[in-house]
Amino acid sequence: MIKDLPENIVKDIAIAVALESENVESKVWYVYLINLKNEPIENVLVTSKGYGEKDGELVKTSVLRHSFPAISPQSYKLIEPIDEQTFGLNNEYWLSYYIGRDIFDKKFIFLPESIVDDNFIKLPMINKPGVMIR
Known part of the structure; x- marks a missing residue:
């Protein structure tokens, strides 16, 4: 039966952890869902x-759950803030749409200590530094 399922x-979907702002005392981080497709995705659950x-x-x-009715093509949605103290853990995001x-559906896992400056890129569409998994 499972072999009969498509x-x-x-593809063309990413989860990103972005550095929103920083000052001498702290850094503010957010997690985003990025739709790189040329079509919308609907009934999104994370x-x-x-x-x-x-x-x-x-x-x-x-375990936190997030729901979005739709995400437009070539756009992104804020999922949640993330605390820097969790960067030493596996941070798992399970996406269905x-x-x-x-x-x-797909699991995206940021491994411990993977959210570091050496792995930063300029995130597409968000235009902030961060780490992205596709």
């Missing part, structure tokens, strides 16, 4: 959670 491969080991103990964050009647 392989709806997620769940986020962090997990891993910190100071020798297993740590899990709360529809194009027409077809459903697509």
Whole structure:
């Protein structure tokens, strides 16, 4: 039965962690969903959670859920703010969306310590420095 399901491969969609602002005391970070497609995506659901080991103990964050009716082509949506203290954990974003009647889903995982200056790029459409997974 599973072999009969179509392989709806997620393309031209990205999750990005962007540095919004910084001052001497702190940095402000946000997570975005970027639709690089030339068509809208609809009924978008994103769940986020962090997990891993910190100071020798297993740590899990709360699971957050976000819903968007549609995201226009060549645009982006703010998913959530993210705390710098979670950068030492796996930060997982599970995305599901529809194009027409077809459903697509994919997990995006920012590995521990992957959100660092050495991995920064200029994020498309957002035009801010950050790290992006496609």
